[in-house]
Amino acid sequence: MRDFHSFGIDTCRRTAGRIKTTCPQCRETRRNKRDKSLSVNLDNGKFLCHHCGWKGYAPDETELRERRQKDEYRQRMHQLPSHFHRPVFDPTHLSLSEKTGHYLVLVRCLSESAIRYLQITEQEEFMPQSGEKENCICFNYFENGELVNTKFRSGQKHFKMVKDAELIPYNIDGILNTSECIVTEGELDAASFITIGRKDTVSVPSGANSNLAWLDRFIPTHFEDKKTVYIAVDEDSAGLKLREELVRRLGAERCRIVHFGPGCKDGNEHLVKYGADSLGICLAQAEEIPLEGVFTADDVSKELRALYENGMAGGAETGWPNFDKYCTLELQRLMIVSGRPGDGKSEWVDELVIRLCLRHEWKIAYFSPENMPIIYHHRKLIEKLTGLGFNPHIGMTEELYEQSVRFLTDNVCHILPGDEDYSIDTILSKARGLVVRRGIRILVIDPLNRIDQRLPQGQTELQYLSSLLNSLSRFATHYHCLVILVAHPRKMNRNPVTGITPCVEMYDIFGSSDFYNKADFGIVVERDDKKGMVRIHIDKVKFKHLGSPGEATFVYNVINGRYSPCEESTGDNPGPANTQFDNKNWIS
Ligand SMILES: Nc1ncnc2c1ncn2[C@@H]1O[C@H](COP(=O)(O)OP(=O)(O)OP(=O)(O)O)[C@@H](O)[C@H]1O
Numbered sequence: 159m160r161d162f163h164s165f166g167i168d169t170c171r172r173t174a175g176r177i178k179t180t181c182p183q184c185r186e187t188r189r190n191k192r193d194k195s196l197s198v199n200l201d202n203g204k205f206l207c208h209h210c211g212w213k214g215y216a217p218d219e220t221e222l223r224e225r226r227q228k229d230e231y232r233q234r235m236h237q238l239p240s241h242f243h244r245p246v247f248d249p250t251h252l253s254l255s256e257k258t259g260h261y262l263v264l265v266r267c268l269s270e271s272a273i274r275y276l277q278i279t280e281q282e283e284f285m286p287q288s289g290e291k292e293n294c295i296c297f298n299y300f301e302n303g304e305l306v307n308t309k310f311r312s313g314q315k316h317f318k319m320v321k322d323a324e325l326i327p328y329n330i331d332g333i334l335n336t337s338e339c340i341v342t343e344g345e346l347d348a349a350s351f352i353t354i355g356r357k358d359t360v361s362v363p364s365g366a367n368s369n370l371a372w373l374d375r376f377i378p379t380h381f382e383d384k385k386t387v388y389i390a391v392d393e394d395s396a397g398l399k400l401r402e403e404l405v406r407r408l409g410a411e412r413c414r415i416v417h418f419g420p421g422c423k424d425g426n427e428h429l430v431k432y433g434a435d436s437l438g439i440c441l442a443q444a445e446e447i448p449l450e451g452v453f454t455a456d457d458v459s460k461e462l463r464a465l466y467e468n469g470m471a472g473g474a475e476t477g478w479p480n481f482d483k484y485c486t487l488e489l490q491r492l493m494i495v496s497g498r499p500g501d502g503k504s505e506w507v508d509e510l511v512i513r514l515c516l517r518h519e520w521k522i523a524y525f526s527p528e529n530m531p532i533i534y535h536h537r538k539l540i541e542k543l544t545g546l547g548f549n550p551h552i553g554m555t556e557e558l559y560e561q562s563v564r565f566l567t568d569n570v571c572h573i574l575p576g577d578e579d580y581s582i583d584t585i586l587s588k589a590r591g592l593v594v595r596r597g598i599r600i601l602v603i604d605p606l607n608r609i610d611q612r613l614p615q616g617q618t619e620l621q622y623l624s625s626l627l628n629s630l631s632r633f634a635t636h637y638h639c640l641v642i643l644v645a646h647p648r649k650m651n652r653n654p655v656t657g658i659t660p661c662v663e664m665y666d667i668f669g670s671s672d673f674y675n676k677a678d679f680g681i682v683v684e685r686d687d688k689k690g691m692v693r694i695h696i697d698k699v700k701f702k703h704l705g706s707p708g709e710a711t712f713v714y715n716v717i718n719g720r721y722s723p724c725e726e727s728t729g730d731n732p733g734p735a736n737t738q739f740d741n742k743n744w745i746s
Pocket residue numbers: 497498499500501502503504505506528605646685686691692714716
């Protein structure tokens with residue numbers, strides 16, 4: 159329904175088609191107050207008065223909801239998060255000692271104007287590494303001109319930041335509304351580029367750490383408008399990882415890589431060795447990310463050498479020893495999970511992704527209409543995270559509740575497209591947005607049959623499923639994500655003699671053998687209520703460095719939804735044995 163009412167337009171109780179009605183703008187001034195001079199298209203929302211020329215557009219409910227959400231989002235973005243400690247800026251520390259001034263200007267070759275612009279200060283500060291007070295250069299992190307954090311750096315190269323203060327990019331105000339920006343790996347490198355006149359430079363706050371959670375808040379406000387982003391981080395192995403993640407988050411098509419030449423690992427070293435003009439040349443010669451889809455061994459030479467020297471590493475572990483023994487996980491892969499209805503596919507996938515998130519900081523996006531309303535799903539996830547039932551009681555304190563909500567806010571999002579547009583294109587386009595804005599690493603689609611099946615003309619269902627699986631694999635590869643697809647099996651008939659429904663196999667998945675063929679990991683969840691246990695069949699692990707087929711058994715805890723590893727005893731008492739219960743709180 160479109161909101162014509164807020165424009166004062168009387169739609170004569172019609173909801174579709176075109177109508178003519180009186181114009182609320184000019185009606186009172188007209189001699190014939192009943193003249194229906196306003197044409198209204200109830201379908202597309204447009205209206206026009208043929209008398210006074212008043213025209214406009216009435217949005218529908220979805221648009222209104224989206225606008226409201228966008229406004230709320232913008233407002234939230236403008237408010238600095240309140241749960242962080244905010245230090246107070248003391249301008250009396252701005253006058254630097256002769257020694258520090260000498261170090262910054264003559265040793266590090268920074269211009270005085272850059273030092274002033276960045277409001278670098280100096281003070282004595284207790285440094286935990288030495289256990290005593292040391293004289294420090296203070297790199298102050300401002301946002302909207304307000305001090306948000308400070309990095310203290312002593313002469314002995316001890317570092318610390320303000321306790322409980324927010325991590326934000328250094329000099330973030332410098333890139334507001336600019337068309338380009340430079341991203342460096344340290345404050346001195348940022349100051350080097352500012353020295354050569356590029357105030358549009360930020361530094362990552364925590365060195366070559368590839369967890370870029372601090373970036374999320376700034377993507378829509380400070381990075382989305384950039385045409386070119388120069389990645390000017392260190393050229394060592396940690397810097398390469400950081401570079402890779404920055405490129406993934408900011409988009410390869412607009413990133414250019416700055417190289418500092420032989421013998422220089424970063425921007426400041428280059429400035430010191432070769433001077434400002436030469437650093438400017440490095441920027442001008444920054445290379446584009448190689449043409450997508452065309453590779454030579456030279457394009458991947460560093461990765462190839464690392465593989466040659468170190469061999470294939472296993473993938474990410476889940477912390478379930480009986481599962482990790484067979485299967486470890488990797489980004490850029492597609493996992494398909496099946497099992498009989500109600501056997502616990504969603505429950506098991508939830509725990510799997512929570513474990514990966516806790517251990518490897520892989521943030522999660524769900525498309526899971528079955529888990530609606532979202533708060534029911536949050537409840538289940540909080541039970542798994544805390545190991546406790548979801549209601550206020552002695553263990554589940556208010557503080558733990560708040561911590562859990564914060565964890566979910568930071569690490570889990572749900573994709574629920576407006577207008578119930580559940581097509582694969584829409585879901586993947588939202589997921590793409592979440593890779594950029596929130597750095598998600600896992601996309602869960604649970605279950606497949608809730609995706610709208612839109613068969614283009616002439617396409618068979620088999621071809622449709624094959625192309626859908628291709629889209630998911632492509633998404634996983636391109637956006638460095640683990641994609642997990644939950645798919646139901648065909649109808650499994652009970653054995654009329656034993657009354658038992660047979661266990662599902664990957665080839666039983668409804669619709670196509672491609673589910674088995676195209677999966678990198680094929681998992682079947684089997685709930686055995688008779689024995690009080692759950693079997694996880696690892697039916698396929700495509701790459702041998704990640705594992706091989708096998709089976710892991712678990713006991714399901716109905717209170718907190720956790721899966722505890724166990725062995726299967728087959729003697730007189732068939733059922734779980736040696737169960738490794740774990741009801742600890744995982745968040746702390
Ligand atoms: N091993 C188990 N023992 C007891 N209850 C379980 C077990 N596994 C799952 N459940 C419960 O069964 C219900 C269904 O679980 P879940 O939604 O994970 O199954 P599913 O296989 O994804 O189902 P569907 O095929 O309908 O999507 C949930 O309420 C869950 O808590």
